[in-house]
Amino acid sequence: MSRDPLELLREDLRGFAGYGSARKEALAGEVWLNANEAPTANMADRDGACRRYPDPQPASLRSALARLYQVPEAQLLVGRGSDEGIDLLVRAFCAPGRDAVLTTPPVFGMYAVSARLQGAPLVEVALVDGEDGFAVDLERIAAQALATRTKLVFLCSPGNPTSNLVDRDALLALAARLDGRALVVVDEAYIEFADAASLAADVSAQRNLVVLRTLSKAHALAAARIGCVIADEVVIEALRRCQAPYPVPTPCADLAIVALQSPALAQTRARVADVVRERERMLQALTRLAGVRRVYPSQGNFLLVRCADAEGAFHALLSAGIVVRDQRAAPQLGDALRITIGAPEENDRVIAALDAVGAPHWRGRRRGEARSRQSSAPAGETA
Ligand SMILES: *Cc1c(COP(=O)(O)O)cnc(C)c1O
Secondary structure (H helix, E strand, O other), rough: OOHHHHHHOOHHHHHOOOEEEEEEEOOOOOOOOOOOOOOOOOOOOOOOOOOOOOOOOOHHHHHHHHHHHOHHHHHEEEEHHHHHHHHHHHHHHOOOOOOEEEEOOOOOHHHHHHHHHHHEEEEEOOOOOOOEEEOOOHHHHHHHHOOOOOEEEEEEEOOOOOOOOOOOOHHHHHHHHOOOOOEEEEEEOOOOOOOOOOOOOHOOOOEEEEEEEEEOOOOOOOHHHHEEEEOHHHHHHHHHHHHOOOOHHHHHHHHHHHHHOHHHHHHHHHHHHHHHHHHHHHHHHHOOOOOOOOEEEOOOOEEEEOOOOOHHHHHHOOOOOOOOOEOOOOOOOOEEEEEOOHHHHHHHHHHHHHHHHHHHHHHHHHHHHHHHHHHHHOHHHOO
């Protein structure tokens, strides 16, 4: 049996109760005059749903999410996107100037941002670029985590922007190895697009494992800001005490509840299937283009593309009215763009614009440049 993850909580927060909001008091009444709310609704609030403070964890949303992710409600915290989950984990588990956050660059930037804001040291273990794409170096991650005061290990699976999966058994082995030392947080923002199951069900047996899920990507609700932390119930309780008093706005909760009913869920499944089909079409099409050096296989809703001339490709896309993510500032990705899979006609426009970049009259010149740039790249860039 794995250890009680509360041992890892910041010591100074062990007895912390958080804010005692009016909604938390389990009182019965008909006349509610305990929260300084308005006596009548605003005319903009047609059904009066927003006059009163919301349930801190809206009950029907929480149960719908628990059903969706097939976990007990006690293992689930609803927040403002998985971004809030990341931030809460860092604040609750890392004492400033002491407890470290481990990340695996190139990776989603919010882990490092939250660490920085908390004053938590950052430990970085680079992803390894190989034949099959990027991979985590779990041996080095374990060694680095154990050699430092690492409290949180963030792994992104599928990875953003590298789109690789982390093997489930290897991940569970890492969590077992770091039991009593660190939480292993698996960010599954893109898992719906992958050929792999979520690790949410493994949280019960491996108590230092944490899974992040979101409605922002597959469910097409980025602006609703609904995300979840799935973790041992003592971790959920601790995070809840660190969270804002009323984190989930009622209009967002209401929208999400409808999105989790069967018609919208069926639509989401179809949307995901469409994106996956388009992703594979784009992978084939982009791989054939002259200016494209490498397209990584993807388990997400985007493709990571290395270009002979990434700057030229980025600007050619911009001139065609298409905005993609320039990854050139990220370690190991000095020639890469991340392209989200759009609607079929949008994807066609991407292919056409990149095809024009690779047009014969300057293809030779750019290729030559790229080759010399590649060979002069500093060897230590990936370390
Ligand atoms: C998009 C993204 C998120 C953000 O999710 P929200 O729920 O919108 O906050 C989290 N993690 C990764 C890896 C992402 O790419």
